[in-house]
Amino acid sequence: MTKIKTVFTCQKCGYQSPKWMGKCPNCNSWNSMVEEIKSPQHETFRHPEFSSTPKSINNIKSGEYERLDTGIMELNRVVGGGIVRGSITLISGAPGIGKSTLLLQTASNIAKKYGRVLYVSGEESEEQIKMRADRLKALSDDLFIVSENNLDRIEKHIEKNKPTFVVIDSIQTLFKEGISSAPGSVSQVREVSNDIMRMGKERNISFFIVAHVTKQGELAGPRVLEHIVDTVLSFEGERTGEFRVLRTVKNRFGTTSEIGVFEMIEDGLREIRNPSGVFLEERTSQKEGSVVIGIMEGRRPILVEIQALVSQTRAVIPRRTVVGIDTSRLNLILAVLEKKLKIPFYNCDVYVNVVGGLKLDGTFGDLGLAIALISSARAKEIVLDNFLAVGEIGLTGEVRPVSYCGRIVNEAEKMGFKNIILPYRNKEKINTNKINTIGISSLKEVLNKVF
Incomplete structure (x- = not known):
C-alpha cells in the first residue's frame, strides 16, 4: 500500500513545510499551517499555439485582441475597452459591495449581444439569482444559471453549453476532486485557478472570477491567484454609502490606473459619467478646513473635496485618523508644516476625510491637504473664492509640479471654478483665459495668496 504523503501549507501565503510550525516563516502569520495530503504533480499547461522554439521578437506577429463589449461604459474603461476573449478577470471587494450585482448586469448584456453566457454560483441557489435578476431587469434567454461547487461538473457544463463568457462566484x-483540503484552502484555490486558466485558453472563453477579501481588505488566498489571471479589479466603497469605485490593480491588456464610478440604486448599479460633478454636488460654499483638489485617475481628471479637522488635545499621543488617503502621507505633510511654517500639530488631533468614499493615490492632493490643515489649525476661512488646488509637497517645503495638470485645469473650467492654485512650473506651461491660475513654488507663498 502506497504511503500517503502530507504537507503543512500556510493558508495565508501558500508556504509549505514537511512539519507543523506555529508561525509561518514566510509571512509571519500565526496558526495558519494546515495539514494537507500532498497532491501529485500535474503536467504543465501548454497552449496549442505556443512553440518551444525561440523566435526573434521582430518575427513574432502581434495584433489587436478581440474584445467583448460589456454594455457598461465604466467597466469597459477599467478593463481597457472591453473584456478580451480568452482572458481571466478577477474581481474582489468587501461583502455586500455589489460584485454579484455588477457581474449579473454584465452577464445579461453580453448574453444579449454575443450569445450564451454561463453564470456559476457556489454561494446562492438559482432561485436567489433569479430574484436579483428580476429586480435588476437582467434577463436574457441566453443567460444560463447553475449552482455548483464541483469544478469537474462545471467543466462538463461548459463543454455542453459552449458559452462565450463565464462568471464564477466565487x-x-x-x-476539485482528488484534493483532500477544504474549498477555499491554498491547495484548492491553486488547482482550481489553474484549471480555469486551462479552460479559458483552450476554448477561448472569457472568465470573470469573484474572490473574497480579508478583514484588512486584501485579496484572500494565495498570491499565485493574482499572478495567473490577466486582470485584477478591486471594488471599493462603503456598503452604507451610495458610490462605488471599480479600480484596476493589474491589467495585461491596458493601463492599471483607470477607475470606474458607480452609484448603487434600487435597480442595481448606475454608471457615473461625470464623477467630479457627483463628488462635489453637496458642496455649497467654502468652509473652514475644506478644499477642492484635482487628481488624475488614469486618463480621467477628477475633482473631489478633502476636509480636515484639527483640534487641541491633552492626550499624550494625539490621534491621526484618515479616510481616503495614506496615513504616512498625512504624517509627512504635518511634519513639513511644523518645520517650515511653525504650525504646531504635536498637541492636536487631526482628522482627514475625502468626501464621497474615493481613495486617493499619488501626490496630486498634497497641496490641497496642506491648505485644509492650515485653515483648520488657524480657524481661518480661505479668502480666495471658488478655487481648487493641485500640487505635490516636498520635504523642503517646495511645491513640486504634477503630471497632466493641463487636463485638471480643463476639468476645473468645465466645472465652473474661477481660481486654481498650482505649482509655478505647471503654470508656465498652461495658457488659458477662462480661469485664474495662481502659481506658487513653496508653502510659505500659500499663506499670502490663499488666506
Whole structure:
C-alpha cells in the first residue's frame, strides 16, 4: 500500500513545510499551517499555439485582441475597452459591495449581444439569482444559471453549453476532486485557478472570477491567484454609502490606473459619467478646513473635496485618523508644516476625510491637504473664492509640479471654478483665459495668496 504523503501549507501565503510550525516563516502569520495530503504533480499547461522554439521578437506577429463589449461604459474603461476573449478577470471587494450585482448586469448584456453566457454560483441557489435578476431587469434567454461547487461538473457544463463568457462566484467555494483540503484552502484555490486558466485558453472563453477579501481588505488566498489571471479589479466603497469605485490593480491588456464610478440604486448599479460633478454636488460654499483638489485617475481628471479637522488635545499621543488617503502621507505633510511654517500639530488631533468614499493615490492632493490643515489649525476661512488646488509637497517645503495638470485645469473650467492654485512650473506651461491660475513654488507663498 502506497504511503500517503502530507504537507503543512500556510493558508495565508501558500508556504509549505514537511512539519507543523506555529508561525509561518514566510509571512509571519500565526496558526495558519494546515495539514494537507500532498497532491501529485500535474503536467504543465501548454497552449496549442505556443512553440518551444525561440523566435526573434521582430518575427513574432502581434495584433489587436478581440474584445467583448460589456454594455457598461465604466467597466469597459477599467478593463481597457472591453473584456478580451480568452482572458481571466478577477474581481474582489468587501461583502455586500455589489460584485454579484455588477457581474449579473454584465452577464445579461453580453448574453444579449454575443450569445450564451454561463453564470456559476457556489454561494446562492438559482432561485436567489433569479430574484436579483428580476429586480435588476437582467434577463436574457441566453443567460444560463447553475449552482455548483464541483469544478469537474462545471467543466462538463461548459463543454455542453459552449458559452462565450463565464462568471464564477466565487472561487473560494469551488473544489476539485482528488484534493483532500477544504474549498477555499491554498491547495484548492491553486488547482482550481489553474484549471480555469486551462479552460479559458483552450476554448477561448472569457472568465470573470469573484474572490473574497480579508478583514484588512486584501485579496484572500494565495498570491499565485493574482499572478495567473490577466486582470485584477478591486471594488471599493462603503456598503452604507451610495458610490462605488471599480479600480484596476493589474491589467495585461491596458493601463492599471483607470477607475470606474458607480452609484448603487434600487435597480442595481448606475454608471457615473461625470464623477467630479457627483463628488462635489453637496458642496455649497467654502468652509473652514475644506478644499477642492484635482487628481488624475488614469486618463480621467477628477475633482473631489478633502476636509480636515484639527483640534487641541491633552492626550499624550494625539490621534491621526484618515479616510481616503495614506496615513504616512498625512504624517509627512504635518511634519513639513511644523518645520517650515511653525504650525504646531504635536498637541492636536487631526482628522482627514475625502468626501464621497474615493481613495486617493499619488501626490496630486498634497497641496490641497496642506491648505485644509492650515485653515483648520488657524480657524481661518480661505479668502480666495471658488478655487481648487493641485500640487505635490516636498520635504523642503517646495511645491513640486504634477503630471497632466493641463487636463485638471480643463476639468476645473468645465466645472465652473474661477481660481486654481498650482505649482509655478505647471503654470508656465498652461495658457488659458477662462480661469485664474495662481502659481506658487513653496508653502510659505500659500499663506499670502490663499488666506
